[in-house]
Amino acid sequence: MTNAESRRELSAVSPILVVDDSRLARMMVRxxxxxxxxxxxxxxxxxxxxxxxxxxxxxxxxLVVVDLNMPVMDGESMLRRMRCTPALLDVxxxxxxxxxxxERELALLAVGASCVLAKPVTAAALRRAIRSxxxxxx
Amino acid sequence: MxxxxxxxxxxxxxxxxxxxxxxxxxxxxxxxxxxSADLCWSAIALLEPGPAELVIxxxxxxxxxxxxxxxxxxxxxxxLTDFRMELVNAIGGRYLAILSPDARIRLGMPTAxxxxxxxxxxxxxxxxxxxxxxLLLVVVRRTSEDRSSGDEHAxxx
Numbered sequence: 001m002t003n004a005e006s007r008r009e010l011s012a013v014s015p016i017l018v019v020d021d022s023r024l025a026r027m028m029v030r031x032x033x034x035x036x037x038x039x040x041x042x043x044x045x046x047x048x049x050x051x052x053x054x055x056x057x058x059x060x061x062x063l064v065v066v067d068l069n070m071p072v073m074d075g076e077s078m079l080r081r082m083r084c085t086p087a088l089l090d091v092x093x094x095x096x097x098x099x100x101x102x103e104r105e106l107a108l109l110a111v112g113a114s115c116v117l118a119k120p121v122t123a124a125a126l127r128r129a130i131r132s133x134x135x136x137x138x
Numbered sequence: 139m140x141x142x143x144x145x146x147x148x149x150x151x152x153x154x155x156x157x158x159x160x161x162x163x164x165x166x167x168x169x170x171x172x173x174s175a176d177l178c179w180s181a182i183a184l185l186e187p188g189p190a191e192l193v194i195x196x197x198x199x200x201x202x203x204x205x206x207x208x209x210x211x212x213x214x215x216x217x218l219t220d221f222r223m224e225l226v227n228a229i230g231g232r233y234l235a236i237l238s239p240d241a242r243i244r245l246g247m248p249t250a251x252x253x254x255x256x257x258x259x260x261x262x263x264x265x266x267x268x269x270x271x272x273l274l275l276v277v278v279r280r281t282s283e284d285r286s287s288g289d290e291h292a293x294x295x
Contacts, residue, residue, distance in 0.1 A: 022224045024209060024217065069227060069245055098231025101239045118235075119228050120160045 014062035015042040019052040019078065020096075021070040028120065029065050029096065035123035036130060049078030056088055063130070067119075068097035068108075076111065083112035092133045096121050141187040141237050143278050144262045152233035153267060153276055160228060161204040165267040165274055172255050172264050173275050179255060180222040182230045183246030183281065187238050190262065192230045193277040194222065195255050200272040223248035229276070 016038060020026045026045045034040045044061070046052040050073040052066065064082075068075040075095055082088040092114040097104070100118040108116050114136075115129040142148065150167055157165040177195035184190040196204075198218075205213040205221040213221065227248050234243040255264075260280045267274040 022220050022227075024220045024224050028208070069231075069247065071247060098228045099234060099243045099245055100231065101235040101241075101243055103240055103242055104235075107242075119231065120156070 014060050015044050016063045016065065017044050017046060017052055017055060017061040018065045019046045019049065019070070019075065020067035021047050022067070025067060025096075025119070029126070032121055032123040032126040033065070036127040047072075049073030049075060049081075052078055053081055056082070056091070060087075061091060063133070064091055064093045065126075066093060066095055068095060068099060076108065079108070079112055092137065094126070094129050094133075141190075143184075143190050143237075143280070146263065146265065148236045149233060149263065149265055149276060149278065151236055152229050153265070153274070156225065156229045156232055157204075157267075157269065157274070160208055160225060162207045163204070163269050165269045167265055168268040168273075169266045170264050171266060172257050172261070172277070173266075173273065174254060176253055177255065177273075177275065178218070178222060178250075178252050180226040180248055180250040182223075182226045182248045184230060184234055184278075185246055186242050186244040187234065189281045191279045191281050192226060192233065193255060193275075193279065194226045194229060195275040195277070196269075197272060200269060200274065203270070203272075219250045223250050226250075 016033060018026050018029045030040065030043050033043055044055065046055055048070045066075040066078060079093055082091065082093065095108050095113045095116045096119055098119040100116055105116045114133050117125050117129060154165050157163050178198055178201045179193055179195035181191055181193040184192055201218055201222060202213065205218055208221060209217060227245065230245050255275060255277055262278045262280055265276045
């Protein structure tokens with residue numbers, strides 16, 4: 001099975017949640033995900049961490065891609081809440097942020113991020129991150 | 139730790155990198171100084187390290203060109219506001235990561251508007267970039283602790 005087939009299968013089971021307050025940023029992530037083989041119809045969007053948690057309380061997502069700097073609830077707070085919630089403990093989370101340096105990356109990995117990427121994200125970087133998560137989770 | 143908000147090189151690196159990767163264009167520093175004309179601006183508080191504020195400003199033609207390159211479709215006014223807030227957010231984050239690679243970095247929430255960028259003693263650098271013959275102005279200003287929430291901006295309407 002190719003990586004693209006594997007990702008299509010993953011996407012067929014559960015949708016992916018993209019969380020960012022910027023419509024432009026959400027659209028760019030959506031483009032990257034579709035370029036990486038995901039079905040655009042199964043990509044769901046939320047504008048902040050609280051809206052995302054509400055959505056995750058109603059349905060299961062195979063992957064969450066989240067920005068850090070958002071109003072209402074930022075990405076790090078959302079991630080911490082997820083890692084304290086048994087049903088969301090193992091959901092992979094890719095953090096995409098403009099404020100990424102070594103200190104920030106290590107801090108985010110320590111609170112449960114699966115991967116940390118700097119903005120602007122590229123399809124290739126997102127593809128590598130997803131592949132890395134797939135390998136870790138088997 | 140003293141942060142070199144007045145040095146050109148870190149700012150040039152952040153601006154040029156983000157303009158290229160987000161807008162598919164090249165920015166070349168073309169001097170320094172503010173601009174008297176009204177411009178489309180966006181601003182973000184540099185909280186840690188800080189406090190300071192980053193403002194980017196450009197004419198509407200360049201903004202539309204940038205947004206069109208990123209968006210891939212004709213942007214409306216809401217898209218233009220979203221785009222320039224995303225751009226200042228990305229430049230601000232990259233700028234702080236360059237200035238402070240090993241310590242905590244944090245930004246405020248971006249704001250946007252139109253008007254003249256105000257002069258003042260708090261301006262640490264006002265960099266003018268040439269992008270395909272159009273002006274991209276990037277200003278770094280010192281802010282006091284109580285102004286570092288990101289709620290205020292550095293412009294005159």
